[in-house]
Amino acid sequence: MGHTLAEKVWRSHVVRQAEGEPDLLYIDLHLVHEVTSPQAFEGLKVAGRTVRRPDLTLATEDHNTPTTPGPVLDVISRTQLEALTANCAEFGIVHHRRGRLGQGIVHVIGPELGLTQPGMTIVCGDSHTSTHGAFGALALGIGTSEVEHVLATQTLPLKPFKTMAINITGELAAGASAKDIILAVINRIGTGGGQGYVLEYRGEAIRALSMEGRMTICNMSIEAGARAGMIAPDETTFDYVKGRAHAPTGEDWDAAVAAWRELRTDDDAVFDEEITIDVSTLAPYVTWGTNPGQSVTLDDVVPDPAVLGDDDARGNAERALEYMDLTPGTRMRDIGVDAVFLGSCTNGRIEDLRLAADVLRGRRIADNLRMLVVPGSQAVLEQAEAEGLDEVFTAAGAEWRLAGCSMCLGMNPDQLAPHERCASTSNRNFEGRQGARSRTHLVSPAVAAATAVTGHLASPSDLSPLPDRTPVEV
Amino acid sequence: MDPFTTHTGVGVPLRRSNVDTDQIIPAHFLKRVSRTGFEDGLFARWREDPSFILNQEAYAAGSVLVTGPDFGTGSSREHAVWALQQYGFRVVISSRFGDIFRGNSGKGGLLTAQVAQPDVELILKYLENSPGATITVDLPGRTVTAGDIVAPFQVDDYVAWRLLNGLDDISLTLQHEDAITAYEASRPAYKPVVTAETGRRTPIQVSTKPAP
Numbered sequence: 001m002g003h004t005l006a007e008k009v010w011r012s013h014v015v016r017q018a019e020g021e022p023d024l025l026y027i028d029l030h031l032v033h034e035v036t037s038p039q040a041f042e043g044l045k046v047a048g049r050t051v052r053r054p055d056l057t058l059a060t061e062d063h064n065t066p067t068t069p070g071p072v073l074d075v076i077s078r079t080q081l082e083a084l085t086a087n088c089a090e091f092g093i094v095h096h097r098r099g100r101l102g103q104g105i106v107h108v109i110g111p112e113l114g115l116t117q118p119g120m121t122i123v124c125g126d127s128h129t130s131t132h133g134a135f136g137a138l139a140l141g142i143g144t145s146e147v148e149h150v151l152a153t154q155t156l157p158l159k160p161f162k163t164m165a166i167n168i169t170g171e172l173a174a175g176a177s178a179k180d181i182i183l184a185v186i187n188r189i190g191t192g193g194g195q196g197y198v199l200e201y202r203g204e205a206i207r208a209l210s211m212e213g214r215m216t217i218c219n220m221s222i223e224a225g226a227r228a229g230m231i232a233p234d235e236t237t238f239d240y241v242k243g244r245a246h247a248p249t250g251e252d253w254d255a256a257v258a259a260w261r262e263l264r265t266d267d268d269a270v271f272d273e274e275i276t277i278d279v280s281t282l283a284p285y286v287t288w289g290t291n292p293g294q295s296v297t298l299d300d301v302v303p304d305p306a307v308l309g310d311d312d313a314r315g316n317a318e319r320a321l322e323y324m325d326l327t328p329g330t331r332m333r334d335i336g337v338d339a340v341f342l343g344s345c346t347n348g349r350i351e352d353l354r355l356a357a358d359v360l361r362g363r364r365i366a367d368n369l370r371m372l373v374v375p376g377s378q379a380v381l382e383q384a385e386a387e388g389l390d391e392v393f394t395a396a397g398a399e400w401r402l403a404g405c406s407m408c409l410g411m412n413p414d415q416l417a418p419h420e421r422c423a424s425t426s427n428r429n430f431e432g433r434q435g436a437r438s439r440t441h442l443v444s445p446a447v448a449a450a451t452a453v454t455g456h457l458a459s460p461s462d463l464s465p466l467p468d469r470t471p472v473e474v
Numbered sequence: 475m476d477p478f479t480t481h482t483g484v485g486v487p488l489r490r491s492n493v494d495t496d497q498i499i500p501a502h503f504l505k506r507v508s509r510t511g512f513e514d515g516l517f518a519r520w521r522e523d524p525s526f527i528l529n530q531e532a533y534a535a536g537s538v539l540v541t542g543p544d545f546g547t548g549s550s551r552e553h554a555v556w557a558l559q560q561y562g563f564r565v566v567i568s569s570r571f572g573d574i575f576r577g578n579s580g581k582g583g584l585l586t587a588q589v590a591q592p593d594v595e596l597i598l599k600y601l602e603n604s605p606g607a608t609i610t611v612d613l614p615g616r617t618v619t620a621g622d623i624v625a626p627f628q629v630d631d632y633v634a635w636r637l638l639n640g641l642d643d644i645s646l647t648l649q650h651e652d653a654i655t656a657y658e659a660s661r662p663a664y665k666p667v668v669t670a671e672t673g674r675r676t677p678i679q680v681s682t683k684p685a686p
Contacts, residue, residue, distance in 0.1 A: 015657040016650050022632055024650060026657050028665055036551065038507035047644070052654075055667040064505065076505040083507045094668050102672035115666050127550040127574060141574055143552035145581035145643070153647045155654055159630065191492060192544040195573055225547060227573050245671045248664040256664035291492055291547075312491050312542065319490075379672075409549075411501035430496040430548060432519050 002266020004163045005232050006198040009138040009263070013121045015155055022157040028120040030150050031106045032059040032093065034084040036125030040148035041087040051091040053154045058115065059088050059095040062105045066413050067374050067401035077412065104377020104403045107131035107345040111215065112379055114244025118233035118260040123150055128345045128427065130221040134214035136233035136263045141222060161227055162272040164197040168205040170280030175461055178213030179347060179425070179444035181205065182220040183285035183295050184277060191293040194226030197273065200265060201231050205279045211240040212351040219346045220427050223292040232264040284459050286332050287429045287442040289320035296332060298447065298459055304328035323431055324439050332457050335441070339422040340371040340452040342445060344408040347425035348376030350383050352445040357389045359449035360396040362466045366455030371398035372414060374406040398452065410435045423451040475583045477640035478613055481564045483537030485609040485620060487601040488527055491542030495575060498546065498554040512553050513560040532605035540567045540597050546575025555582045565611045567618060569594050580633040581643060587611060589618060593625035613638060
């Protein structure tokens with residue numbers, strides 16, 4: 001019997017196997033940021049250990065960093081950032097600091113620098129490490145004890161996962177995006193549906209996506225509870241990696257591509273689970289609740305908990321609607337928002353910014369609405385400015401910010417006030433995620449931009465065409 | 475890490491499902507650089523409500539958390555485990571846990587006992603009817619005892635072995651350093667190493683649409 005993509009990557013990284021013990025896997029790349037690493041470095045020092053492979057480790061600052069210029073005013077945040085700088089200096093780890101090219105959200109800079117490549121094992125103390133699976137890498141979010149383990153040994157003891165095929169068939173409907181695909185997947189299998197699984201996204205609609213779109217999909221695998229998400233590498237992948245700062249060159253490139261072409265699930269391999277979603281009629285998805293599975297299409301209404309599944313789903317929905325201050329039957333398009341956030345490791349790449357800028361060019365955001373546009377990395381920022389996108393955003397009335405995690409997680413100064421409602425291109429709509437008692441609707445970049453214009457949840461097709469140009473196509 | 479064998483303590487019924495790690499400890503509390511002091515952040519938003527279970531006197535000494543399915547989903551923050559432990563919890567009982575949270579718990583010595591949902595429901599009702607009642611969690615026997623209820627629980631065999639013996643993962647792995655070195659010698663030459671190179675001359679490439 002053949003092997004799945006996940007199994008192939010797993011098997012090529014086994015350092016040691018023993019009956020009754022987890023496999024010991026080698027880790028090709030370890031990404032480090034300021035929040036989940038200080039206690040790991042502290043542990044190393046207390047035990048008198050060192051970093052085994054600083055050359056396979058890259059650090060940056062993203063979670064805690066303000067996205068406005070100037071010093072970090074919050075003392076505790078500054079201490080954490082300084083701790084990372086000191087730890088990297090002590091252990092010889094390359095560290096991309098705020099404002100330097102190379103800095104950005106961990107999951108944006110890895111691919112951008114060409115460090116994320118097919119067939120690798122990649123870990124980071126952040127659950128959205130699943131992003132890198134878009135390249136056919138096995139990429140896992142880990143906790144701080146595991147961060148310490150990888151720093152000390154460059155390995156991790158791991159129990160094998162089950163595998164689930166997610167077949168995305170049909171040609172993606174006009175107006176829908178990668179974000180809508182993954183929200184539809186999570187809606188279908190639930191926030192716990194992927195637990196214990198590595199998801200492999202397959203099918204023609206996946207093959208047709210850019211690397212940015214594939215990253216958006218793999219990024220949110222964790223929101224379905226999965227340990228990782230993967231997509232088999234193809235020409236799109238190779239084209240993306242080629243020529244980047246850390247990409248192989250010359251003979252190494254040829255050898256790498258030859259090996260990468262083998263990274264696909266064998267025809268006779270068997271998945272533990274398989275689901276299929278046809279996206280030829282997919283509409284934009286929007287969340288109404290407080291977990292990423294609680295979503296409907298933009299054309300729909302806020303659901304009535306009374307008609308939802310079992311007692312548990314009903315109780316959850318009632319609680320979520322109370323928190324979100326929503327009434328069943330309300331049209332999603334009638335929900336007004338106070339803020340729009342465009343950015344994050346889910347949708348903070350250049351393609352996302354271009355798409356939103358296309359919608360906003362020549363338009364103004366609604367009165368009394370705040371829109372934050374936050375590039376995922378310093379390189380995305382520079383590229384966007386070179387293309388004049390920053391001017392499009394500021395002319396529309398949005399704020400153009402520096403790279404970082406920003407309003408995705410309520411940890412840095414970019415936060416919502418209590419009860420403020422936000423259309424957000426990020427990945428989590430948990431209670432309080434964007435600030436205490438804040439309310440989040442997860443949306444695609446296109447919906448975020450259109451929502452900013454109208455002030456309520458909307459898609460670009462809802463906007464009246466501008467007089468001097470053709471309607472926006474997304 | 476201290477070995478874990480059997481624990482008896484006050485059970486706290488938290489009747490909620492899908493408790494994500496942002497609820498267990500909001501991001502705002504994650505800024506410390508030490509491993510201690512996270513107990514104040516535990517369920518911080520919910521504790522603002524005086525009627526929240528942890529604000530009730532009967533559960534002040536709580537050490538066994540009993541809760542709905544899908545506990546610990548979301549963010550990988552190990553601070554969630556530290557917050558629970560530093561508050562005084564030794565065991566969490568649920569029918570389903572987030573994978574990363576469960577892994578983190580095993581590393582830190584917090585026992586995640588996976589109990590079938592009908593049994594969780596019985597235990598929740600028992601605790602709600604007898605506030606302050608104790609629960610006994612027996613790791614070698616893999617059972618939870620609450621009043622007359624005796625429910626089996628599941629935990630990964632390897633994690634149980636490590637918890638019972640109080641073993642630290644890193645020292646276990648370092649016993650196999652020769653195998654790691656041997657594997658390293660076999661890695662293909664094309665695998666990347668990190669340099670200070672930032673790609674200043676490598677524009678961000680987008681595969682589907684040209685720059686406008």
